[in-house]
Amino acid sequence: xxVATGETKIGLGAWDADLEQDSYLSAEALDSDxxxxxxxxxxxxxxxxxxxxxxxxxxxxxxxxxxxxxxGVTLLDYYGTPVEDAESLLHNEYSETSAAVLGxxxxxxxxxxxxxxxxxxxxxxxxxxxxxxxxRVEITxxxxxxxxxxxxxFEELDxxxxxxxxxxxxxxxxxxxxxxxxxxxxxxPQFTYMGFRYALVVQWPGKPExxxxxxxxxxxAMQPAGEFTCSEPLVNQLNHNILWGLKxxxxxxxxxxxxxxxxxxxxxxxxxxxxxxxxxANTWTFYSKWLKDLAVDQLPDGGVANVVPNIEETHTxxxxxxxxxxxxxxxxxxxxxxxxxxxxxxxxxxxxxxxxYPSMKRWxxxxxxxxxxxxxxxxxxxxxxxxxxxxxxxxxxxxxTALTSQAYYALSxxxxxxxxxxLGNRQDAELYAGVHRQAAQDFAANFFTLDxxxxxxxxxxxxLALRFGLTPQKWKQxxxxxxxxxxxxxxxxxxxxxxxxxxxxxALSQNGCWQxxxxxxxxxxxxGWLYQVLQGATTVWEHWDGRRPDGTMWSAGMNSFNHxxxxxxxAWLYGECAGIGQQPGTAGFCAARLAPRPGGGLRWAQAWxxxxxxxxxxxxxxDDGKITVTAAIPPNAAAKICLEPGAKLLETDGLxxxxxxxxxxxxxGSGQYRVxxxxxx
Numbered sequence: 103x104x105v106a107t108g109e110t111k112i113g114l115g116a117w118d119a120d121l122e123q124d125s126y127l128s129a130e131a132l133d134s135d136x137x138x139x140x141x142x143x144x145x146x147x148x149x150x151x152x153x154x155x156x157x158x159x160x161x162x163x164x165x166x167x168x169x170x171x172x173x174g175v176t177l178l179d180y181y182g183t184p185v186e187d188a189e190s191l192l193h194n195e196y197s198e199t200s201a202a203v204l205g206x207x208x209x210x211x212x213x214x215x216x217x218x219x220x221x222x223x224x225x226x227x228x229x230x231x232x233x234x235x236x237x238r239v240e241i242t243x244x245x246x247x248x249x250x251x252x253x254x255x256f257e258e259l260d261x262x263x264x265x266x267x268x269x270x271x272x273x274x275x276x277x278x279x280x281x282x283x284x285x286x287x288x289x290x291p292q293f294t295y296m297g298f299r300y301a302l303v304v305q306w307p308g309k310p311e312x313x314x315x316x317x318x319x320x321x322x323a324m325q326p327a328g329e330f331t332c333s334e335p336l337v338n339q340l341n342h343n344i345l346w347g348l349k350x351x352x353x354x355x356x357x358x359x360x361x362x363x364x365x366x367x368x369x370x371x372x373x374x375x376x377x378x379x380x381x382x383a384n385t386w387t388f389y390s391k392w393l394k395d396l397a398v399d400q401l402p403d404g405g406v407a408n409v410v411p412n413i414e415e416t417h418t419x420x421x422x423x424x425x426x427x428x429x430x431x432x433x434x435x436x437x438x439x440x441x442x443x444x445x446x447x448x449x450x451x452x453x454x455x456x457x458x459y460p461s462m463k464r465w466x467x468x469x470x471x472x473x474x475x476x477x478x479x480x481x482x483x484x485x486x487x488x489x490x491x492x493x494x495x496x497x498x499x500x501x502x503t504a505l506t507s508q509a510y511y512a513l514s515x516x517x518x519x520x521x522x523x524x525l526g527n528r529q530d531a532e533l534y535a536g537v538h539r540q541a542a543q544d545f546a547a548n549f550f551t552l553d554x555x556x557x558x559x560x561x562x563x564x565x566l567a568l569r570f571g572l573t574p575q576k577w578k579q580x581x582x583x584x585x586x587x588x589x590x591x592x593x594x595x596x597x598x599x600x601x602x603x604x605x606x607x608x609a610l611s612q613n614g615c616w617q618x619x620x621x622x623x624x625x626x627x628x629x630g631w632l633y634q635v636l637q638g639a640t641t642v643w644e645h646w647d648g649r650r651p652d653g654t655m656w657s658a659g660m661n662s663f664n665h666x667x668x669x670x671x672x673a674w675l676y677g678e679c680a681g682i683g684q685q686p687g688t689a690g691f692c693a694a695r696l697a698p699r700p701g702g703g704l705r706w707a708q709a710w711x712x713x714x715x716x717x718x719x720x721x722x723x724x725d726d727g728k729i730t731v732t733a734a735i736p737p738n739a740a741a742k743i744c745l746e747p748g749a750k751l752l753e754t755d756g757l758x759x760x761x762x763x764x765x766x767x768x769x770x771g772s773g774q775y776r777v778x779x780x781x782x783x
Contacts (some may be wrong), residue, residue, distance in 0.1 A: 216317070219314075228302060229310070239315055243279070252277065269476060336635050336636070368434070490646055512572055559604070697744040706723040729749075
């Protein structure tokens, strides 16, 4: 396979679980120019069909390797079609023949021509594409024999405006082309990708111009499933950043980040972002495939790996964190239960529950087997990861991991019981409903005092207790009030980490604290979602203080500027701010609940979401105290339009409203509707 200069690695083919280990292809490099691949015949046949598991590292001098097959052996592409030209594998030039495949393909989604090529304060030449992304840079360059074009991709500038490379750690993120003859070439590296907004020009024949550089975006192919916009441009940019965090990290597996020497399928990140991802894109096939990987990688005791594919758990030699927390982390392992349930809720297809039920059950049974005095307790836990209330220099938030672990134990048991109910498994439904009740009781007994105060006075502790339904009813108002006080102590800012942040706005709005939820979302100073936007972010950061107001950075050891986890708030924008939701006890949006809740000083907000029944759309607009709601319901679907408590109707579009749970509510079928009201003073 001829390749351009540079260091490139290639992995060919796929793993076939039906073949015995000794049937896998063996590979041996005979000399520097040829790689001979030999395969045994399948039993009682005159042919061999085997996955190629060879990894080839090409020489850096621009030479090539030839793929040599034994006589009578045909190379097949992904679809099983004979390959006459091996070069086609290099460019994924597969036929359009329909084929049943487990996952989705990685595609080039868009191209960005460089916006600017400039000289940084330190004298380096920098290319700015204007958008942080995952992909590759394509160059068009003219040179003579021996000249080299070399770039190093990176994602952020430091406080002085110079390339910030330290957070890449050991990732080389380098592409290099050396000319064998005088010519003009258009080239990009293959079998690799990088996370970047910028490129550092290390070497270049002549003067680099923006037209010489094109960024090619790579991500798994998924159809768009929704869009949110409102009257506040900063929130629209935040939604843009959330979407691009998804695009950058949904590349065959849901990775944590695309830029540094990690790019792993962290289960915790995937779990907390799953619902938001479903609002943004059709993720059914993507997640279904990855969940099968998760089940395959489950440990013999049922524990779930921290990363899937599980390449870390047995390679922890130099990783203190993974040595102490090799698997079974609450909030991470719960991807086994949370993601299948979210997919069922969003798409209404119980096949995901059927296929993942054994995995879900094994995870909950693992937690049951590792309880001490009623509390889940297994090795070191990650807890409210990278929360701002952590000790200086620590990754571990102030909320006790015993509390976060028990909260997720209760949640997973509850979701397993619900899944069993959907699947008609009454025995398991009753069993795990009991496990959930006991876990909730143990949570209350251990983390609430006799007068109803939580033992952990952190935002995340109160958020999880409220959001997961773990607060005893008699102490609910006290817990809500205390969360508001903890928020006020931080001048209305969050200090939450990975486990508290996704649910903060929902914990407020679903308990009647709409103004505080909006205020939190719309905070423009540090720390907050819009602070990142005002700092010029085009994706969501890993840390609230990835770049602090004084320009200093969080530790370079773990400081991604393209991490979708905190983008989990996107689900709140669609489901709470815009108000597209589902009626209790339903799935797949067969019966929607459209409940717009204007607030935060926004003049209008609108969203649409593509469901298995079609597209729902909802818009609200505030004009001189008059609120107008426009709703669209797809064919063969039904919905309830639920207005705010205290709404005084002006226009009903022929609908009949009656009060339900304090809200004027109308039952509607397919069609478009427009109603207006004012709020009682």
